[in-house]
Amino acid sequence: MIDEKYIAAVDLGSSKIALCVAKVSGDDVQIVYYKEHPSDGIRGSIVTNPMKASAPLKKAIAEAENELMIKILQVVVGLPRDGVIQQIADGKIERSNPDDYITREEVENLKSIAVEAYPLDDASNQVMYGAVAQSFSIDDQIHLVEDDTIGGLSSTLEGNFKVFIGSRKATNAIDKIFNNLGIAIAKKYFLPAVTAKAVLSEDDRQNGVALIDFGGGVTSVAIYHGGIMRHYAAIPFGGKTVTNDIRIESSISDSLAENLKLAYGACMPNKLASMSEKIIQIQYDDQPYKEIPVKYLSEVIDAREREIINAILYSIQESGMQKLLRSGIVITGGGASMVNLKNLLKDMSGYNVRIGSARRLITAPGCMGANSPAATSVIGMILSAKEDNLPECISVPVRIEETPEPVIENVIEEVIEESAPVTQMTDDEFIHGSTGTLDGFPENEKKPKKIKKKATIEKNGFKLFWSKITQTVGNVYDSVTDDNL
16 A cells, blocks of 8 residues: 655745645645735745744644644745855766766765855855756766766766855745744755746756746746756746836725736737726725726736846846757746736747646645646645655644535626625725726626625725626626637
């Protein structure tokens, strides 16, 4: 009988904290829990205020433990993606018996020697995040990959490695958070390396691909070729930057700007079709309506996304591998779902572009969010922890019940009547959608039910007329998709 164990992973992001629990049975990985919570005290993927950051994490862990009836003893966690320095390290060992086959243990030992011997510029403030073997050399062969090196015969073994150096203060902050919560850290992972396990196929990594992770506070670029990560760069802009642009340009609150981005946000304003004619009306107390055209909102978003994409393309060119990306570009992360972002990146780069979610290496009955682009980092950590054979992470076995696939009918109606208004509104702001002519749907379409209950977004007297917003949101779901814009 195959032993079962459970692995818990945490992704500390600038916008969200994602917590995932998986059951591992041999090669089978089943996600039994996945949930996201708004984060705090984290900027650019770096924990800047451990006390603030620990509060939402404590809540997230408590909810998971209560729902699964377990106790989480240890987790795997991701390292910051920003502020990472990329350097080259070399190592060499003399083999005592050149007639013996080179083993994987010798290769790993060489990697450890190269990493440990690498002279950090400021050892008190820097720490090694990880190392990736680039090539190996033996007596009569050079530029070998790891798999071709193992099993060879040689009196010497040399290796060339990319090492990734980060802030010791940032890792100490992560340790502080989990120590205060009484939870051990089984391992810290360099996210660009593990996210690829969830998103990229072996053909992608061999043929050449740029993996772009659009996060809340940082956008990262990891380039693979020959099965190896060859280049890494981080751009200090992400989804929160886009939200801040909307807030400033529209003179609205941060929470409302985020909600508008999620409900109406899109790139390429000239390809919005009928959506470009719609106008969002906002009213605070008894003040006159503030009008925000959907096309203008898209123009604000488009300008920032183009800036981020230009930085991405510069990083690809800087790597010197721009002509080797036969598998094109794969985008992932929470920001990858922005409407028309894929098309914009394709137009600006000339590469084939696709959105990457977790590949069919996992099953997630009842955990629909685990298959979204936003979950790829935490899924990558789960897969890496399985490969590293890390120990059990919980104290009580989880009983897993098969959950049937949900039957989805009248999706637009359900989202309009229940999910969209309720899940996106907080306590004191209301949104009033208006298109000037939207007094009802065409007669051949079913008009959504009006929601009588009122709600608010934040504490400033901002009101929403639900009968209008349901009609406007209905048109958004009809119009704003990558397929028909």
